[in-house]
Amino acid sequence: MNIDVTVRPELDPDFLPAVLWNREYKEAVRESGNPVCVSIALVRPDDTCTIFETCILPFTANNDADTLRYLERILKFLLWQRGGYKVLIAGCDPVAEKLAAIYAPGGVRAFDYWFFGDQTYLQPLEISACRFDAIPVAYEAVMPLGRHTDGCRIGFDLGGSDRKCAALKDGEVLYTEEVEWNPYFENDSSYHIEGINESLQRAASYLPRVDAIGGSSAGVYVNNEVRVASLFRGVSPDGFEQNVRRIFFDLKERWGGVPFEVVNDGEVTALAGSMSLEENAVLGLAMGTSEAVGYVTPEGTLTPMLNELAFAPVDYRADAPTDEWSGDVGCGVQYFSQQAVARLAPAAGFEFPKDMLFPEQLIQVQKAMASGDERAKKIYSTIGTYLGYTVAHYAEFYEIRKILLLGRVMSGKGGSVILQYAREVLAAEFPIIGKQVELVTLSEKDKRHGQAVAAATLPMIVK
Known part of the structure; x- marks a missing residue:
């Protein structure tokens, strides 16, 4: 598919935003006049269940590759956003079988099979096709944590x-x-x-x-x-x-x-934002050592969802940067963390010793930004452009009123540049989302210490 990216990141012009690729695929589904409905259920051991519904192209040889790519990337996102040890897929048995082979020992996503099976839910990850009437009823529990300030x-x-x-x-x-x-x-x-x-x-x-x-x-x-x-x-x-x-x-x-x-x-990032802003439906995104994401529902609660979006795809190009832990490409950690700054630094013209750690590289870039170095600004503008497209992508999976941006990468003048460019992308490509979702940040101290303060409010003191 030919994707028109209106705003290209200065230092990474080949970036292929997930939201645009998915939008193009869904437009092709509408134009086909014969959409195939698909339902995906992710079940957790505590019997909570989340459902995602979409439509795919009719089953033809010409469509198979795009459809598999669409559903594989969607499933990858859902697993890291919502979690689950059992995945039931109705409406596309042949694709479900291929996904089961991909997320299996020896498959391309063997890491994810291991992560969600043996490590997270302590039982093998299962992916299987089923009938629509076998899809369970959606049920999300809430966790009564946070906002306790007594004692x-x-x-x-x-x-x-x-x-x-x-x-x-x-x-x-x-x-x-x-x-x-x-x-x-x-x-x-x-x-x-x-x-x-x-x-x-x-x-x-x-x-x-x-x-x-x-x-x-x-x-x-x-x-x-x-x-x-x-x-x-x-x-x-x-x-x-x-x-x-x-x-x-x-x-x-x-x-x-x-x-x-x-x-x-x-x-806790999301909780800190919700408490500080006195607002719900908050997505918290901390750009630090990794990308930490959390979500407070419109009702003001936390849920059992994982929200580990550091390992969810945001860039669909085949040769996107690889995450060294999961082995997948185009995942959030390479775009919204200290790793992103270090990855972009050489393209901006910085030359750091090979043994310089990411936090130290970030400090040097922040110092350069504070002194007005245009090379540093390009790094932050690139991350901001990534963010604008990714906010639109996240809005496909969450109900969001505000996105709170925290973490070391957002500290200093660079954080303002990130906000500026993200807002410009939303205005140019997604004006409706740009009006519905507000990007906010906190004071420098709260950016760095807000999570520890919010974490203190998690336990309830029984009197």
């Missing part, structure tokens, strides 16, 4: 390059800190638990007592149990099972069994 609380936020902590008393922030660390390749799990506990102890010194602790961390957490988290990638499988999987239970015990809740950092 003496500690909140923490664990990132790949720093950990943040905050102390609150009856909603008043008494203390915040940011400590550099490098957890990714530490094979000794004591590095992680002792580092976190050290931050908790410093925060506790500003409080008369500790009534509750809430945490935000990159990864997948189910009832406070670590299922998958890149922060612990350096720990061996045995060490993970013995010392990491229940690390937050161990910390809770150290702190006398006080209410202790830990959720994905993206969810």
